[in-house]
Each structure stands twice: as structure tokens, then as C-alpha cells.
Amino acid sequence: MPINTEYAGREYPATAPYAVGREKLREFAEVVGSTHPVHLDPEAARGSGYPDVVAPPTFAVVIAQRAEAQLVEDEAAGIDFTRVVHADERFTHHRPIVAGDQIVTVLHVDSIVERRGLSMVTTRCELAGLLPDGSTEPVATVVSTLAVRGEDA
Amino acid sequence: MTRPTFDSLAVGDEIGTREVVVDRARLVRYAGASGDFNPIHWNERFATEVGLPGVIAHGMFTMGAAVALVVDWAEDPGAVVDYQTRFSRPVPVPDPGSSTVVVAGTIGALDAEARTARVDLAVTYEGARVLMKSQAVVRL
Numbered sequence: 001m002p003i004n005t006e007y008a009g010r011e012y013p014a015t016a017p018y019a020v021g022r023e024k025l026r027e028f029a030e031v032v033g034s035t036h037p038v039h040l041d042p043e044a045a046r047g048s049g050y051p052d053v054v055a056p057p058t059f060a061v062v063i064a065q066r067a068e069a070q071l072v073e074d075e076a077a078g079i080d081f082t083r084v085v086h087a088d089e090r091f092t093h094h095r096p097i098v099a100g101d102q103i104v105t106v107l108h109v110d111s112i113v114e115r116r117g118l119s120m121v122t123t124r125c126e127l128a129g130l131l132p133d134g135s136t137e138p139v140a141t142v143v144s145t146l147a148v149r150g151e152d153a
Numbered sequence: 154m155t156r157p158t159f160d161s162l163a164v165g166d167e168i169g170t171r172e173v174v175v176d177r178a179r180l181v182r183y184a185g186a187s188g189d190f191n192p193i194h195w196n197e198r199f200a201t202e203v204g205l206p207g208v209i210a211h212g213m214f215t216m217g218a219a220v221a222l223v224v225d226w227a228e229d230p231g232a233v234v235d236y237q238t239r240f241s242r243p244v245p246v247p248d249p250g251s252s253t254v255v256v257a258g259t260i261g262a263l264d265a266e267a268r269t270a271r272v273d274l275a276v277t278y279e280g281a282r283v284l285m286k287s288q289a290v291v292r293l
Contacts, residue, residue: 028186032217033173036224048229057233058217062187082203086212090237
């Protein structure tokens with residue numbers, strides 16, 4: 001089934017909150033070899049002015065990918081995951097992600113471009129932190145492009 | 154190590170290098186830590202069926218491991234305000250054995266107004282670039 005280009009421009013409702021956990025940050029930091037104490041030790045993090053341990057720069061992908069699943073797991077979108085290659089990724093951090101954050105994410109399908117047997121699907125996740133009064137503040141923007149090979153490519 | 158100061162930097166300065174050794178066990182750990190369970194990163198049969206030479210590393214693993222060099226140099230993970238890359242070729246990960254990715258960082262640009270430095274990362278496997286336009290913007 002070909003990619004459904006009508007999905008371009010779509011915006012999804014905000015996800016349920018993702019609770020950023022201290023042990024999850026440690027697990028992620030250790031596996032990518034990001035062993036700075038500010039990722040691992042709450043005292044070190046507080047000493048550097050953070051409320052708790054700080055996420056590595058690419059940790060936001062964990063949250064973004066859950067939101068992106070709304071698109072890639074939607075059969076009607078026509079994204080065959082056996083034909084997908086990750087083309088590029090960008091993180092813009094409006095503030096660091098720290099343990100204790102509650103993050104809600106809005107997924108946007110920014111573009112679907114077809115060229116030479118490839119479909120380039122660009123998504124943008126806007127991650128926002130829930131504040132005690134129920135409002136949100138921008139935390140990170142994650143832009144990801146998938147290249148999907150056509151059936152005869 | 155001490156935190157670099159903006160005024161001490163010049164375009165072309167090298168921030169260091171590091172080797173990232175990746176084996177199948179690490180990919181399984183990354184899959185669990187990240188929630189990316191695409192079988193091309195742990196299942197040889199599946200990877201070859203979809204036309205790959207074998208199991209390959211998650212591009213996001215390589216991207217995440219590469220920026221650790223920048224975090225350690227900046228002495229502050231919160232200082233990395235922007236980080237982007239293009240995935241230009243996969244890193245095959247054998248079994249048994251491991252693959253070694255080499256990361257080197259250079260100051261690519263300085264923004265005196267924002268007091269940010271752009272670190273350009275050269276990320277290679279067997280001498281070929283696996284990430285392109287891999288750039289981390291660090292606030293100092």
C-alpha cells in the first residue's frame with residue numbers, strides 16, 4: 001500500500017503525560033555512555049542547579065517515538081516499517097528534561113514528499129512540561145524524517 | 154576537567170575524540186532503554202530478510218553515543234540546546250564480536266550574541282562517515 005500523502009499537515013491531540021523517571025534516565029545515559037554525574041546522581045544535579053537528574057540530549061526520542069507511533073502504527077497511513085530507514089533527526093531543547101517531569105506531546109506531520117521511489121515523511125513532536133496549575137511550558141522540539149522505500153524500489 | 158568558556162574558543166578547535174564499542178548486547182540494552190524494538194537491531198534473520206547485510210545499530214544509539222563527547226566536554230548536559238544529524242550509512246554489528254565507531258568533535262561556528270558554540274561531530278565506522286551534518290549547539 002502506498003504512503004497516504006493526505007496525512008501531511010495533520011496534527012494529533014496531545015498524548016497522555018509521560019512521567020520522566022530517574023532510573024529510566026540513568027538506564028538510557030549508561031547505555032549511550034553518557035556518564036556525566038548530572039545524569040546519574042541527584043546531588044550532583046542539584047549542585048549544578050537542576051531540580052533532579054538531567055536527561056541526555058537524545059533522551060527526548062523516547063518520548064517522541066511514543067507520539068510518532070500514532071502515525072507509523074496507523075495502517076491507513078501506509079508506512080511499511082520493513083521499508084523504513086531513519087533519514088535524519090533533530091532535537092531543539094527549550095529547557096533540559098529532568099526526572100520528575102510530566103511531558104505531553106503533540107505530533108505534527110510536517111510533510112510527506114515523494115521522490116525517486118522514496119517517500120520522505122517528516123514529523124515534528126512538540127514536547128511540553130505539565131505545570132502544577134495545569135498549564136504547559138515548551139520543553140523540546142523533535143523533528144524526525146523517515147525514508148520509506150516504494151514497493152518496487 | 155573544567156568547563157570551557159566561550160571566549161577561550163576558536164573555530165577549528167578540537168574538543169577531543171572517543172571510541173564507541175558496540176556489540177549485540179549493547180543494542181539489546183539500547184532497545185530496552187529507548188523502547189525502539191525494531192528487530193533489525195537484534196534479529197539477524199529479520200534484518201537479512203528486509204535486505205540488510207545483518208543486524209545494524211540503531212541510528213539513534215550512534216547519535217546518542219556521539220553527543221556524550223560533547224556533554225563531557227561542556228561539563229553540563231543541559232548546555233546542549235540543539236543537536237541534529239543525518240544518518241548516512243548503517244553500522245553493522247557482528248555476532249560474535251563488536252564494531253567500533255570513532256567520534257571526533259571540532260568547533261564549527263561561534264555565535265557571540267547567543268554565546269553558543271556549534272560542535273561539528275565526525276562520526277565514522279571503518280573510516281566512512283555514518284552520521285552527516287552532525288552538529289550540537291552548546292550554550293556556554
